[in-house]
Amino acid sequence: MNTTVLPRRADGATLVCLFVLLLLILPARLAVAGLPLSLTPAEIMALTLGVVWVCAQMVSTTGVAKGGNPVRTSIFVYGMLLLAVYGYTTSLYLPSDELNLADHTLVLYLGYVSLMLVVCDGIGSRERLDFVLKAVVIGGTFAAIVALLQFRLDFDLTEYMKIPGLRHSSVEEVPTVISRSDLRRVAGTLGHPIEFGALSAMLLPLAAHLGFQARSRGQAATRWWICAVIIAAGLMFSVSRTAVLGLAGAGLILLLGWSNRRRIVTLGAFVVFLGFMKVLAPGLIGTFYNLFAGAGDDSSIMYRTHDYPFAMREFAKSPIFGRGPGTWYPFKHQVFDNQYLLSLVETGLLGVLSFVGVIVCGIVVALRVRRLSTDPNVRNLGLTVAACLVIPLLGAATFDLLSFPGITSVMFLLVGVAGALLRFERADQADKRLLSSFQEPADRSRSLIVLTGNGQGSARSGSS
Structure with a gap:
């Protein structure tokens, strides 16, 4: 019998995967030419x-989710607060360069915000969500x-990745290879070695999750373990303290939630990797x-900490709304290698609280999915997403995280993943409740038939 396999229609997951590939494969310094703003294809x-x-959202035939979701609420609050900060600060005087x-x-x-909303609402199933995570x-x-x-060959492939219609953006002045202790600190396709190291720390648990999930389903898992090894090696090549601290925080969350067997296997693999x-x-x-x-x-740590008093003086000038998002920039102002300090200065308390609130919401929702689900793969994914989102919370204290689009985009994407997981879990529970509501009348009918002897027992009782 001939079976025709219909092609899969493009959906939200397809669009998100295209975004991910543009983000991580194209060099971060390539922007679209001819635009008044410096914007990358991603x-x-x-x-x-x-x-x-x-x-x-304007129609009801696309399958896009609607209704309440904590992640959507958090990003709405985040967006409204940023608009309030932007409106207040731009209503005052700003130099033309800072206004731009x-x-x-x-x-x-x-x-x-758009990326998070599409991931949260536009992915139709867990299979399509897995497709997005695989692309990441x-x-x-x-x-x-x-x-x-x-790192090994001193060969920068990004220098040869020249695409018509794209130009080098302003981040060209930041080298992708930096020396540290007679070693090369490398950034891959990202904008800076610190960003690359922190991003690798976020992606390593996801690669491990895909490996564990494939093995539990009886699928080929070797490819994902190879990806995990390569990403872990990239983390090491960044020669970044931020990456190690972030991975340690994520690893602590994972070890607390994993079984003893998985902990032992992971620690053994870690020792072997260090030897490699x-x-x-x-x-x-x-x-x-x-x-x-x-x-x-x-000296780098001393540089990060000596500017705290100066940042506090700037923060005191406008503690609620700040001086304006993006207005405190290098070459004109002192660099703060701390996103919390930078956000305090640029967006005030509103900006810092909303930034932390979005990440914390993602962590809480992911852990809630782990508690609600009975599927071990879904439980592990919830734990993994929560662990990955701990990394930007820690990394924001060691570098200006929101200044780097690569890791910021993946952070918002993972918060959206937490929202999508909660949506799927709620749908599963609603289906179970609906199924049980249909089963209960049938169970009562069967019980009545048994008690009455198929309708004859009560008649015999009455005649006697």
Whole structure:
């Protein structure tokens, strides 16, 4: 019998995957030429997602989710607060360069909000959500392969990735390869080694989840373990304290939630990986040890902490709304390698609380899904998403995280994943309640038939 396999229609997951590939495969410094704002193809795709979401909300035939969702509520509050900050600060005097940057920053945040909404509402099933997560891991693996070439061979593939219609943006002045302790710190396709390291720390648990899930389903899991090894190697090649601290925070969450067997296997794999890195990159393990052992005398840490009083003085000038999103920028103002300080100065208390609130909401929702679900793969994914979202909370204290679109986009994407998981779990529970409501009358009917002897027992009782 001939069976025809119909092609799958493009949906929200397809559009999100296209965004992910544009984000992680194209070099971060490539922007679209001919635009008044410096926007990358991924950022334009994110804005397109917002248009698609708005259009889908106007009709009821696209399958886009509607109704209450904590993640959607959190991003609505976040967006409204940012608009309030933007409106207040731009109503006052701002130099033309800072006003242009405020406009540009608002457009970028509109893209982040759009991305989160499409992931939360526009992905129709867990299978399609897995498809998106696979695209994220594959994109991160490609970035790590580029980093491997940069680290081991001093070959920067991004210099040859020149595409017609794209130009180098202003981040061209930031090198993708930086020296530290006679080693190369590499950024892969991302904008900076710190961003690449923190992003690799976020993607490593996702790659491990896909490996565990494939094995539990009897599918091929080797490809995902290879991706996990490559991403972990990329994390090491970033030579970043932020990446190690973030991975330690995520690892603690995972170890607390995993079974004893998985903990032992993971710790054993970690020891083997360190031995592999010792052979692949001699001196790298020692460099990481010195980064933490000599942290008290490290010039980069001293630079990060000496500007706290100055930041507090700037914050005191406008503690509620700040001076304007994106208006505190390098080459004109002192650099704060701390997103919390930078947000306090730029967006005030409203901006910091809304930023932290969105991430915390994602963590809480993901852990709630883990508590509600009985599917071990869904429970593990909820735990994994919560662990991944701990990394930007920690990383925001060590670098200006929101200044880097790559890790910021993935952070908002994962918050959207938490919302989508909660939606799927609620739908499953509603289906179970509906099924049980149909089964209960049938159970009562069967009980009545048994008690009455198929309708004859009561008649015999009456005649006697």
